Amino acid sequence: MTTHEKLEQIFHDAFGVEKLTDDMSIDTVEGWDSMAHVALIMTLQKEFNITISPQKAIELTDVASIKQLLGT
Amino acid sequence: MKDSLDKIISDAQQASTWLAYRKAVRQINELSASDKTTLKSGMKVAFVSSFTIDPLVDFTTVEAAASSIGLGTYIAPFGQVSQETLNPQSGLYVFIPDVTVLIAEADKLAEKAIDAADEIIALAQSFRQNTSGLLVVTTFMAPPDWPLHLLPSERQLELDKANQRLRETFKDDPRVQICDLAMLASYYGYTHALSPEMMAMARMPFAESFLVLLAKKLVSHFKVHAGLIRKCIVLDCDNTLWGGIIGEDGMDGIALGPDCPGREFVDFQKAILELYEQGVILAINSKNNEADILQVLREHPHMVLKEEHFAAICVNWNPKPDNMKTIAGQVNIGLDTLVFVDDNPAERQIMNQMLPEIDVLELPANPALYAKTLRETNFFAKASLTEEDKGRGQMYAAQRQRSRLQQSTATLEDYLKSLEMTCSIRPAEEKDIKRAAQLTQRTNQFNLTTRRYTEPDIRHMVESPDWEVYVLGLKDKFGDNGTVGLAMVEKQKDVWQIDTFLMSCRVIGRQAEDAFVDRICRDAVTAGATGLKAEYTKTQKNALAADFWDKMNFKKQASDEKRTDYKFSLIDYGPKKFEYLNIES
Numbered sequence: 323m324t325t326h327e328k329l330e331q332i333f334h335d336a337f338g339v340e341k342l343t344d345d346m347s348i349d350t351v352e353g354w355d356s357m358a359h360v361a362l363i364m365t366l367q368k369e370f371n372i373t374i375s376p377q378k379a380i381e382l383t384d385v386a387s388i389k390q391l392l393g394t
Numbered sequence: 395m396k397d398s399l400d401k402i403i404s405d406a407q408q409a410s411t412w413l414a415y416r417k418a419v420r421q422i423n424e425l426s427a428s429d430k431t432t433l434k435s436g437m438k439v440a441f442v443s444s445f446t447i448d449p450l451v452d453f454t455t456v457e458a459a460a461s462s463i464g465l466g467t468y469i470a471p472f473g474q475v476s477q478e479t480l481n482p483q484s485g486l487y488v489f490i491p492d493v494t495v496l497i498a499e500a501d502k503l504a505e506k507a508i509d510a511a512d513e514i515i516a517l518a519q520s521f522r523q524n525t526s527g528l529l530v531v532t533t534f535m536a537p538p539d540w541p542l543h544l545l546p547s548e549r550q551l552e553l554d555k556a557n558q559r560l561r562e563t564f565k566d567d568p569r570v571q572i573c574d575l576a577m578l579a580s581y582y583g584y585t586h587a588l589s590p591e592m593m594a595m596a597r598m599p600f601a602e603s604f605l606v607l608l609a610k611k612l613v614s615h616f617k618v619h620a621g622l623i624r625k626c627i628v629l630d631c632d633n634t635l636w637g638g639i640i641g642e643d644g645m646d647g648i649a650l651g652p653d654c655p656g657r658e659f660v661d662f663q664k665a666i667l668e669l670y671e672q673g674v675i676l677a678i679n680s681k682n683n684e685a686d687i688l689q690v691l692r693e694h695p696h697m698v699l700k701e702e703h704f705a706a707i708c709v710n711w712n713p714k715p716d717n718m719k720t721i722a723g724q725v726n727i728g729l730d731t732l733v734f735v736d737d738n739p740a741e742r743q744i745m746n747q748m749l750p751e752i753d754v755l756e757l758p759a760n761p762a763l764y765a766k767t768l769r770e771t772n773f774f775a776k777a778s779l780t781e782e783d784k785g786r787g788q789m790y791a792a793q794r795q796r797s798r799l800q801q802s803t804a805t806l807e808d809y810l811k812s813l814e815m816t817c818s819i820r821p822a823e824e825k826d827i828k829r830a831a832q833l834t835q836r837t838n839q840f841n842l843t844t845r846r847y848t849e850p851d852i853r854h855m856v857e858s859p860d861w862e863v864y865v866l867g868l869k870d871k872f873g874d875n876g877t878v879g880l881a882m883v884e885k886q887k888d889v890w891q892i893d894t895f896l897m898s899c900r901v902i903g904r905q906a907e908d909a910f911v912d913r914i915c916r917d918a919v920t921a922g923a924t925g926l927k928a929e930y931t932k933t934q935k936n937a938l939a940a941d942f943w944d945k946m947n948f949k950k951q952a953s954d955e956k957r958t959d960y961k962f963s964l965i966d967y968g969p970k971k972f973e974y975l976n977i978e979s
Contacts, residue, residue, distance in 0.1 A: 335414065364411060364592070365413040
């Protein structure tokens with residue numbers, strides 16, 4: 323599974339997103355609120371085996387910046 | 395529908411992340427919207443907390459669904475612990491919760507932990523006055539601040555003291571239960587239970603995996619509150635109670651004893667014996683020759699569980715689901731109070747399919763983990779332990795010996811005579827109140843009206859001049875059955891109204907119920923009453939008692955689908971004699 327596919331799966335589980343695009347953000351995806359954001363950050367850390375500081379976490383509010391962090 | 399619910403829950407449990415539990419909550423809501431019958435019992439649960447409680451609510455909703463409880467939840471506004479609890483008009487009280495979970499950090503309530511405990515105690519008092527539901531209070535988390543230092547911190551000692559105060563204050567309190575968070579976290583390990591990351595991002599102290607465990611613990615409280623607790627553990631033998639197959643390996647060949655292999659089965663049996671001592675009934679369901687199993691029970695030097703611990707021993711070559719029905723019949727309890735334990739996954743699967751109302755313990759493949767797996771279940775959780783609980787396993791085991799006697803005596807009369815019974819019927823006192831409340835809450839089959847009462851309700855009736863509350867005890871040559879009958883009568887002018895009449899099934903058919911009615915009649919006559927009124931209210935479980943008042947010669951009055959009213963004239967009432975009962979009052 324590519325990083326993109328894995329991320330798409332996570333967004334599908336979290337918000338029911340079918341097709342993941344870079345322009346999706348906390349303002350446009352339904353259900354992506356502050357609570358869901360924390361749950362998302364915890365899962366990203368676990369799934370991609372990375373650590374995300376609280377400072378970084380509040381910046382990762384769109385798909386493009388998450389992908390940039392993951393290096394894709 | 396059941397399958398898809400099971401799938402949703404097991405997916406969430408597999409991942410054990412908040413994200414996965416959030417998804418499961420969404421799916422369960424969709425499922426319940428399309429099919430109202432998915433979850434058996436509904437419960438309204440409020441959460442009052444000093445931190446972000448939303449994650450715990452999600453985990454709890456899913457774990458409750460795993461126990462067939464559908465939750466309606468209320469979350470008190472962030473950081474409003476005192477306001478919500480003290481204000482009678484708060485959202486909390488408007489919600490009218492069945493259960494309220496109060497989970498607060500000590501330092502958010504007061505500077506010193508001991509003062510925080512007193513604050514909780516004061517809040518609980520206000521809670522009692524403002525609602526009739528159950529309050530579940532957690533102890534404070536008390537992790538070591540400096541795990542490698544030599545002295546415990548002042549703060550930690552204070553927290554330990556505060557927790558001790560909470561435990562003592564609410565011990566045996568019928569309205570407030572302690573959920574010992576500190577103990578649960580130390581079992582799990584504070585380093586795994588706490589998540590500095592979650593705290594930093596969400597103002598919530600717990601790690602995701604610990605939230606699963608805490609949610610399960612809360613569900614134990616819900617299950618006890620809803621009466622969903624199991625009564626009897628039914629055990630397979632070969633490779634469950636010992637290693638190997640008795641029919642092939644023989645007494646000397648099975649693995650059971652202090653050494654390896656064998657130690658793991660002794661430990662498992664010890665855990666089962668602890669359940670027995672807490673009032674859980676034991677039974678055996680095994681495909682074997684009965685003589686082989688009895689020989690192990692009677693003669694094996696390392697068996698922790700002995701023949702006298704078991705209320706039913708069902709050893710034959712019948713399908714195991716059939717044996718479960720036999721066991722339920724012999725012990726006289728419902729199938730939905732049984733838990734089945736078997737090392738064989740095929741037997742477990744067929745049990746799940748044939749008798750879904752029975753809970754099945756998923757034993758791991760490695761017997762070294764049997765005891766741990768059993769200890770981490772909540773089938774048999776209890777909020778308090780009465781003397782009856784402690785002796786219950788023994789009473790049911792004695793019942794098995796009674797039925798043997800019944801089979802060996804020719805007539806019912808001979809049997810009753812040989813039991814050498816003594817029946818005591820007397821007005822309830824303070825010491826009986828806990829047991830009386832428990833009887834109204836737990837007795838389902840021989841219960842004429844199935845009205846559930848709390849301890850304060852019953853205390854009120856015991857103290858009131860308008861009520862008579864009776865308890866009935868029964869002893870025989872096999873032992874003391876304890877308090878097994880309860881009647882509550884409202885004394886109206888000329889007529890006494892029997893509000894509650896119930897008895898434990900295991901003593902039915904031994905004339906005690908007749909003697910109980912006779913006692914009420916005689917007291918009513920002495921008080922100058924001219925008649926009795928009684929009723930039978932049908933439930934799913936009390937068909938056994940449907941014609942009881944008819945048998946007692948009460949006259950049927952009004953009747954509809956659910957309820958039948960009866961009258962009994964006391965004019966010319968002649969007290970009855972009971973040949974086989976020695977009656978004390």
